[in-house]
């Protein structure tokens with residue numbers, strides 16, 4: 001094996017360890033690294049002290065549209081998009097950074113991270129396969145995760161127009177809403193500058 005691929009392999013192991021620590025399922029590791037399944041399982045056991053959970057990922061695009069997951073998914077995806085598209089980070093490096101920033105933001109606001117790492121990865125994949133799009137809320141002008149090809153006209157986000165059942169844990173949700181607003185202000189500021 002050439003030296004070059006040895007370094008490449010080391011970087012892949014590093015990425016795999018980082019993803020495992022953040023809660024990645026085996027399927028994420030198998031898709032995003034070129035390491036063999038056997039090595040990934042061994043790595044997983046070393047990092048987590050247990051075998052990876054078995055089974056396929058059951059996620060559907062609908063989950064990202066439901067109320068609280070939508071707030072969290074939109075927060076995460078706005079950060080990811082800024083790192084990946086505007087700041088030119090390499091895809092997986094943008095992903096890991098965005099996920100860490102999402103966790104930090106949620107923690108600052110005293111909320112629970114609704115979006116697990118594997119779900120966040122699924123979200124990115126759904127965007128890449130054109131199953132989801134970002135739609136701008138006409139009220140707060142934040143960008144929110146929505147089904148692809150859903151109407152953009154007159155869209156109002158779940159924070160501006162929460163469903164009545166969302167009042168149950170109003171405090172933590174208000175914190176989530178604040179986090180998203182802060183993040184969307186941050187991500188939109190450069191766009192506004194360009195527009196002016």
Ligand SMILES: [Zn+2]
Nearest residue numbers: 137140157160
């Ligand atoms: Zn809104």
